[in-house]
Amino acid sequence: MSATINTVIIGTGSYIPENIISGNEFLNSTFFENGSRLEKENSEIIHKFSEITEIVERRYVCPDQLSNQIGAKAAEKAIQNAGIDKETLDYIIFCHNFGDIPLNSNRIDVLPSLASKVKQQLGISNTDCVAYDIIFGCPGWVQGSIQADYYIKSGDAKRVLVIGAETLSRIIDPHDRDSMIFSDGAGAVIYEGVNQTEKKGILAHKTETHALHHGGLLTMGKGSNPEETGGNAYLKMNGRKLYEFAVIQVPQVIKKAIDKAGLTIEDVNIVFVHQANGKMDTAIMKRLFKLYNLDTVPENLVPMTISWLGNSSVATVPTLLDLVLKGQVKGYNVKEGDVAVFASVGAGMHINAFVYRF
Template structure:
């Protein structure tokens, strides 16, 4: 028998404020048509004044717990993937722990920007396999609207706020590709490319900073690296692309999503796409898409799901799991 980290619940939360592309036309030289053609994005959600990343994360966690039929006391740990934590410290995860009235276990953040949820999921999987924890809430949550330069039309129209969460639970499998749960993971990074996607501020520079991105360069790396990491993860699991039921990619840009699917030899009707409604929510985008995909009736028990992401670092990776 083999211990697997199985998804038993999923949920998400989006702030109330919906920002349509047309809102940017009043302050920027842009248009709804331009934004759609470049990114596929039609709208996104922005957090309200005073609403923090941990607020969003807590709401997503509660939704995932409800979906799994669990209480906070049933969970051993919380891992939050975010680049926009409320404070420098303590972690957003400990704030979620407090809001859930979870008086035991442990909580910490993971920071790998848009690839953060893949890194957090891989970390949680390792902890469950090693016996460190039986159940873990894995959350991706961001308030990227707080780090936008509203004069930069190339970036500020792309990002949104939100949170998604799932619950991983230790269950026994046969050790084959038919098991439910995480079957394989693949992580990568290359710091040589840090200047193509970054925030120009931080604690040691005593400034908050804004997101800066060389869009063409990011695109150039994204499709190749995402397809490669997905293929590697599938190979580790002893599976192939033609066995995939759903690809749930990082929701950054419809052209990247379509290009990666094409490289994997998959049609877009096997890809969960939410970028049009949420924009790029960084570490939150994959769990958001998983939750929406389940709610839509797309992702069903037993489906083979491949999820992949790339973000600043550059950092990228993939997870293969059976729902």
Template sequence: MTIRAVVRGVGHYLPERVVPNSEFEATIDTSDEWIRSRSGIERRHFVAEGQTTSDIATRAAEAALAQAGMAADDIDAIILATSTADLTFPSAATMVQARLGMTKGYAFDVQAVCAGFVFALANANALILSGQARRVLVIGAETFSRLMDWTDRGTCVLFGDGAGALILEGQEGTGETSDRGILATDLNSDGRLRDILYVDGGTSTGTTGYLRMQGKEVFRHAVEKLAETAHTALDKIGLSGADVDWIVPHQANIRIIEGTAKRMQVPMDRVVVTVQDHGNTSAASIPLALSVGVARGQIKPGDLVVTEAIGGGLAWGSVVLRW
């Protein structure tokens, strides 16, 4: 008997405040054209004063539960991918657990920056395959607007806030690639590259800090590593880019998305793109894009989906699943 971690529901939440590119023109040396041409971003959402990562994560989780027709106590575990937890501890996941009214099971955070949701999905899959959970709520949620240096035009215009959630359930499969659910995963990291993308705060400084990024270096590593990890995961199950119905990539930069799709030999009309509306929402970007892709009618049951992401660490990885 083969157990597969099958998607039962998906949902997302975006804060009410929409910030168009033009809003930055009054405070920094930039323009709508400059931002669009370099990133593909047109607008993003920012949280309101007092609104936290666990707040928006809860909203996304509620949407996923509603789509799945489940209650909070139907869930065995919550994994929340975030780099912007409300507090140093406890985990934002336990705060979501409490707000959902989930009275059993367990909850914890995963921190792999923009690759966080891929790492969380892989961990949720492992919990299900090992029998430690039957249903896992996997969330990506970020409030990156709180980590921005608003004088750094190279970074502050790129990021946004949001949350997405997905529910996985263990179900019997045939062991073939036609099974629904997660079919393969691939995770990687290289701590030697930490200085090209990091936040200059934490317990070592006693401050929250600001995001710092060497954009050209991140771009160079991203296109190569994202295509490589996707191919590695597909190779594990004997499939290739030609078998893929949808790539749902980390939504960081349209040029990275296009470069990765080209290397995978997958046309852009089979790539879910939301970066223009959300900006880079870090660990939230893939579940947001999955939820939007389903809502648009792009992703349908039976479709082969590849998700891939890269973030600070550097950390990167991919998940291949059949919807």
């Protein structure tokens, strides 16, 4: 068997903000829905929210931190973990949705690109290291990884750094109870092209965009408080419809990726799925197994961090991977030969997945 180029992970890193935001932080909030104040006690709203999403805590960045800065922190850790010279990176792909948002500004800054800002912070002088951003909703990091695979397998690149970072605490509506789902964080992964006869690394991938009928499930919109003026726009989602969409569509995309890899769900040892909503992810996995006529999802297949990290959008999957690889998610690890699925869903509506052999 002749050698082929495999896209393999050689380093990971993450940055988890220090500020822990529990449900109690929202006890004095004023929540509105459809222009009317919610009559339920906040303690009841918060409890019900935690039951549905499984989120107990989330993380927010410090007042002086920006997305590019926490992305750079995760990248530094990934470079150190890989043990490589940073000047050997061919691409830096920074995946985000809102760029840099200074505290209390609600204004998005993407000039220059966050990837360029990271390259500058890392002190990389190699002009052949190309730095650019991807805006692809929550599935951005997965899509960045797919692009890295294309670059590497084409022979155009040897090493690609893919970062996912977001500071959603700066763009959420404090009067919208759905805002309790969102958080801040950053994760980074370095991929390398390796010539091997054995098929490893990224085996197959699949991406879909369901914009025609579902593009409005996650959008920017005005605040929930009818008395608010100033024209600020906030992250808004149709939670119920998004849940229904994800539970039906995401399993089908994952199966298509597994099919392309010539495998079946029983070959999969671990699933790194976007940490969007605990119960939604559970429902997605149950539906996926039903596509294979299986009624039971094995235990210790899907590591979860949403209960204590919340939903940090593009950062959830690379952060989860980094924590598992470094033994920081109890009951989960990977060994050589294990097959993993990486999958996400988000604004667009985009869905993507790739299959990976360690």
